[in-house]
Amino acid sequence: MIEIRDLWKSFGDKEVLRGITLDVEPGTTFVVLGASGSGKTVLLKHVIGLLRPDQGSVVVDGKEISSLRGPDLTDARQVFGMVFQGSALFDSMTVFDNVAFPVRERERRIPHDELLARVIESLRVVDLGEDVLDLWPSQLSGGMRKRVSLARALVANPKIVLYDEPTTGLDPITTNSVDAMIDQAKERRGVTSMVISHDIASAFRVADRLAVLYDGRIAAQGAPEEVRHSDDPYVQRFLSLWFEKQ
Amino acid sequence: MGRIRAGFEDFGEQVLFAGEALAWAFRPPFRFELLLHQAAAIGVGSTFIVAVTGLFAGMVLALQGNYAMRQFGAEGYVGGFVAISLVRELGPVFTALMVTGRSGSAITTELGTMRVTEQVDAMESMAVNPIHYLVVPRVLAATLMMPVLDVVFTATGYLGGYLIGVYVSGIAPGPFLDHTRSMLEVGDLEHGLSKALVFGAVVSLIATYRGFRATGGARGVGEATTRAVVWSSVAILVVDYLLTFISIG
Ligand SMILES: Nc1ncnc2c1ncn2[C@@H]1O[C@H](COP(=O)(O)OP(=O)(O)OP(=O)(O)O)[C@@H](O)[C@H]1O
Numbered sequence: 001m002i003e004i005r006d007l008w009k010s011f012g013d014k015e016v017l018r019g020i021t022l023d024v025e026p027g028t029t030f031v032v033l034g035a036s037g038s039g040k041t042v043l044l045k046h047v048i049g050l051l052r053p054d055q056g057s058v059v060v061d062g063k064e065i066s067s068l069r070g071p072d073l074t075d076a077r078q079v080f081g082m083v084f085q086g087s088a089l090f091d092s093m094t095v096f097d098n099v100a101f102p103v104r105e106r107e108r109r110i111p112h113d114e115l116l117a118r119v120i121e122s123l124r125v126v127d128l129g130e131d132v133l134d135l136w137p138s139q140l141s142g143g144m145r146k147r148v149s150l151a152r153a154l155v156a157n158p159k160i161v162l163y164d165e166p167t168t169g170l171d172p173i174t175t176n177s178v179d180a181m182i183d184q185a186k187e188r189r190g191v192t193s194m195v196i197s198h199d200i201a202s203a204f205r206v207a208d209r210l211a212v213l214y215d216g217r218i219a220a221q222g223a224p225e226e227v228r229h230s231d232d233p234y235v236q237r238f239l240s241l242w243f244e245k246q
Numbered sequence: 247m248g249r250i251r252a253g254f255e256d257f258g259e260q261v262l263f264a265g266e267a268l269a270w271a272f273r274p275p276f277r278f279e280l281l282l283h284q285a286a287a288i289g290v291g292s293t294f295i296v297a298v299t300g301l302f303a304g305m306v307l308a309l310q311g312n313y314a315m316r317q318f319g320a321e322g323y324v325g326g327f328v329a330i331s332l333v334r335e336l337g338p339v340f341t342a343l344m345v346t347g348r349s350g351s352a353i354t355t356e357l358g359t360m361r362v363t364e365q366v367d368a369m370e371s372m373a374v375n376p377i378h379y380l381v382v383p384r385v386l387a388a389t390l391m392m393p394v395l396d397v398v399f400t401a402t403g404y405l406g407g408y409l410i411g412v413y414v415s416g417i418a419p420g421p422f423l424d425h426t427r428s429m430l431e432v433g434d435l436e437h438g439l440s441k442a443l444v445f446g447a448v449v450s451l452i453a454t455y456r457g458f459r460a461t462g463g464a465r466g467v468g469e470a471t472t473r474a475v476v477w478s479s480v481a482i483l484v485v486d487y488l489l490t491f492i493s494i495g
Pocket residue numbers: 011016034035036037038039040041042043085
């Protein structure tokens with residue numbers, strides 16, 4: 001359960017978030033839409049405590065992430081997995097070591113065979129084979145990097161997964177398998193997901209609830225159908241362009 | 247005024263950063279493999295340059311010592327002069343400056359790049375504290391390796407001093423070695439090695455802090471690295487004065 005209450009954040013005199021309130025129910029998928037630069041990434045980073053709000057709070061499973069520090073904050077992050085917009089793979093580690101990293105850190109005594117099996121399995125889910133294990137991030141294409149970072153975010157079976165544009169830069173088939181992956185994690189393990197997306201089709205496919213960010217506030221939020229029929233002019237404009245094309 | 251204030255704030259944050267690193271150093275898990283890896287990186291990275299600078303520092307000390315002491319017919323004391331200068335002062339200071347240039351800058355560049363490409367954030371998101379994982383092993387490794395490299399510097403320096411003193415300046419080998427033995431005390435070795443230990447901690451804390459504070463892109467990382475090298479060099483000399491003052495002032 002993620003509860004965001006009246007979240008405000010500025011950088012210098014630029015107000016990015018101006019009073020965001022939203023709830024993500026356990027075991028559901030919440031999608032955040034919004035124009036480039038509307039503060040989606042900033043919002044997501046508050047959920048895992050990478051940024052601190054100027055005002056307001058973020059509570060995850062009863063713990064106020066926004067006020068934790070040091071080892072307490074580190075411990076509170078055990079339940080999370082996160083896919084970064086720019087993948088953020090460790091560039092001095094191979095693909096194997098990248099994906100193995102969260103598992104090794106959580107289960108320090110895990111036998112190598114078991115670790116290898118888990119890494120291969122989570123790469124398989126994103127359509128990557130064993131041939132990539134020994135490659136360096138710099139040897140991968142952008143889409144492959146994204147998929148490795150998806151594998152890394154999910155390999156340790158986190159309860160909450162934050163996806164910052166997981167399908168940007170992926171072909172339609174891989175996009176579909178990522179959508180399926182988000183759904184499967186929800187159905188099989190009750191995972192709670194927060195997804196930032198620019199891909200409106202995929203957003204409406206995976207979302208249980210959806211919010212549109214505009215001008216530092218939430219212009220509309222609710223079930224996909226509610227948002228689609230929202231009478232907010234910005235939301236109308238944002239969605240109509242896309243629905244017209246269909 | 248604004249710059250002075252920013253300077254003090256920066257210094258305050260550096261001190262807090264050091265405190266955090268110290269606190270995390272005592273928390274499990276202890277990642278010995280990372281410590282060994284870093285110690286090897288610093289050793290491999292800096293040994294050669296430290297040995298070369300040590301050799302020439304010792305050689306020049308012998309020339310200068312001979313030039314000054316010959317006037318009093320005291321050139322036999324050159325051995326002791328070279329040894330004491332290296333052990334107490336030049337060894338720790340030059341080694342720390344060399345490690346700053348070679349390993350400190352590499353640390354800032356590496357951590358700075360990780361910071362601006364969000365690799366540090368990614369590590370945090372996996373419930374691993376980056377100070378624990380990245381900073382602690384580097385600071386411990388530098389603190390432990392600095393005295394080792396200091397010994398390398400001092401040993402090659404003394405060898406250089408001996409070669410120049412005996413074969414170029416024509417000082418008799420007997421008095422050269424005898425005066426070294428009679429003048430050099432265990433306290434001098436302790437003084438020099440403890441300086442090296444402190445310099446190792448100071449240099450690596452500045453390098454890691456600057457890396458973590460890097461912002462922007464490649465240029466920001468470059469600026470962070472320049473700052474790390476400049477402030478480490480200044481800090482080495484300031485701390486050197488303070489430690490020397492405490493011990494003999
Ligand atoms: N660390 C920072 N320092 C200063 N400004 C920042 C910082 N992070 C984000 N911003 C600003 O906050 C605003 C929102 O950024 P954010 O990255 O959240 O956008 P976004 O909605 O994720 O956009 P996109 O879809 O292009 O990824 C931008 O104007 C950006 O310049």
